[in-house]
Amino acid sequence: MRFVVATLVAQRFGPGFPIGTFAINLAGSFAIGLIAELAVTRAGFDPAVRTFLAVGVCGGFTTFSSFALETLNLIRDGSPGLAAGYALGSVTLGVAATIAGIAAARLAAP
Numbered sequence: 063m064r065f066v067v068a069t070l071v072a073q074r075f076g077p078g079f080p081i082g083t084f085a086i087n088l089a090g091s092f093a094i095g096l097i098a099e100l101a102v103t104r105a106g107f108d109p110a111v112r113t114f115l116a117v118g119v120c121g122g123f124t125t126f127s128s129f130a131l132e133t134l135n136l137i138r139d140g141s142p143g144l145a146a147g148y149a150l151g152s153v154t155l156g157v158a159a160t161i162a163g164i165a166a167a168r169l170a171a172p
Contacts, residue, residue: 063122064123069082070082071085079148080132080136083128087126088156090123091156091163092159092162094124095160095163095164096163096164096166097115097116097120099164104171133145133149
């Protein structure tokens with residue numbers, strides 16, 4: 063799934079900036095926040111299901127190993143400022159997306 067999304071986004075926006083991994087990390091951060099909050103606030107949310115969704119699905123979808131390699135490649139390609147922006151943006155917006163996922167789960171709570 064990550065490959066398909068990254069490929070489609072790269073085709074749309076071009077290969078200069080790793081926007082595919084950036085978008086995937088934000089979407090995965092939102093999803094893991096949503097799952098974590100629902101697991102805490104919803105009765106009957108099986109811990110095994112939470113682990114499968116958070117670690118298996120989200121962990122498989124959002125890989126920071128790709129993030130690290132792409133950051134290094136931007137530095138190697140002579141774009142340290144772009145690499146710093148990518149790293150800072152990924153971490154900052156990833157945390158913000160996780161908070162938004164938690165907030166969305168709380169809004170959806172009965």
